[in-house]
Amino acid sequence: MQPDLLHRAQIAQILQQFRKCTPLVHCMTNDVVQTFTANVLLALGASPAMVIERDEAQQFAAIADALLINVGTLTRDRADAMHTAILSANAARKPWTLDPVAVGALAFRSDFCRELLALQPAAIRGNASEVMALGGMSSGGRGVDTTDTAIAALPAAQALARQTGAIVAVTGEVDYITDGFRTLRVTGGDVLMTRVVGTGCALSAVVAACCALPGDRLYNVAAGCAFMAQAGSLAVATTRGPGSFIPAFLDALYALHGEGLA
Numbered sequence: 672m673q674p675d676l677l678h679r680a681q682i683a684q685i686l687q688q689f690r691k692c693t694p695l696v697h698c699m700t701n702d703v704v705q706t707f708t709a710n711v712l713l714a715l716g717a718s719p720a721m722v723i724e725r726d727e728a729q730q731f732a733a734i735a736d737a738l739l740i741n742v743g744t745l746t747r748d749r750a751d752a753m754h755t756a757i758l759s760a761n762a763a764r765k766p767w768t769l770d771p772v773a774v775g776a777l778a779f780r781s782d783f784c785r786e787l788l789a790l791q792p793a794a795i796r797g798n799a800s801e802v803m804a805l806g807g808m809s810s811g812g813r814g815v816d817t818t819d820t821a822i823a824a825l826p827a828a829q830a831l832a833r834q835t836g837a838i839v840a841v842t843g844e845v846d847y848i849t850d851g852f853r854t855l856r857v858t859g860g861d862v863l864m865t866r867v868v869g870t871g872c873a874l875s876a877v878v879a880a881c882c883a884l885p886g887d888r889l890y891n892v893a894a895g896c897a898f899m900a901q902a903g904s905l906a907v908a909t910t911r912g913p914g915s916f917i918p919a920f921l922d923a924l925y926a927l928h929g930e931g932l933a
């Protein structure tokens with residue numbers, strides 16, 4: 672049986688909530704995607720802040736509405752700061768989201784991410800190879816890119832969700848979002864989204880923001896995936912390649928409204 676598609680009305684309603692709440696998102700993310708991530712959050716109506724020094728991260732994680740942990744360019748100092756921020760977010764009952772970039776092949780980040788699974792992430796967003804590696808079902812992708820399809824990673828995503836209590840979003844041509852018992856699917860987007868860096872990383876920041884919204888977290892996270900997919904579909908219609916895709920994508924996120932979301 673195919674997982675359910677989100678209804679247009681549900682996505683539109685969650686988008687409205689998102690813009691009303693303007694979630695303040697504490698981003699501890701990689702060096703490659705800082706500006707793009709901040710711009711994606713701003714275009715959608717959230718408020719990003721990149722706070723990375725350990726003591727400040729501890730303070731800010733308790734203040735922000737949501738925390739993003741992305742291990743794309745992890746160092747020992749950053750891992751220490753991230754760990755401290757997560758404990759602070761948990762103590763303040765703020766949701767945190769994990770993007771396990773390139774987990775599997777590289778030992779330091781893999782050990783770190785596996786340790787973090789015990790710290791009750793609200794959500795985990797990764798590509799298929801990352802989710803399979805985190806679930807112990809493969810050894811990872813090719814660097815930061817996936818070598819598997821999202822549907823192949825769905826059993827790993829469901830197992831990971833049941834194990835951690837997180838909503839797990841595994842993305843690709845189709846995105847699957849699961850709490851381990853219920854699964855939703857999001858279609859749309861375009862392969863061009865894999866030819867610019869950071870669409871997945873920025874999606875994880877959007878997922879983090881969605882975790883701060885009231886209501887059913889499974890639907891909120893799936894709606895975040897739908898915002899990105901829909902903006903991707905709209906943007907490719909007016910672009911010729913990766914260079915012109917990025918501004919068109921930000922414009923599409925900014926202009927997103929309820930209709931047309933599927």
Ligand SMILES: Nc1ncnc2c1ncn2[C@@H]1O[C@H](COP(=O)(O)OP(=O)(O)OP(=O)(O)O)[C@@H](O)[C@H]1O
Nearest residue numbers: 798842843844859860861862864869870871872899
């Ligand atoms: N073949 C595809 N067709 C349509 N949309 C896609 C395709 N591949 C990825 N996407 C979309 O691109 C976005 C990023 O997902 P992806 O799985 O590529 O993340 P990622 O590999 O972690 O990216 P990165 O690490 O570069 O940030 C998602 O919105 C996803 O739905």
Ligand SMILES: Cc1ncsc1CCO
Nearest residue numbers: 701703743744772815869
């Ligand atoms: C290219 C790249 N290298 C480390 S993190 C990152 C961003 C995409 O995940």
Ligand SMILES: [Mg+2]
Nearest residue numbers: 772798871872
């Ligand atoms: Mg990624």
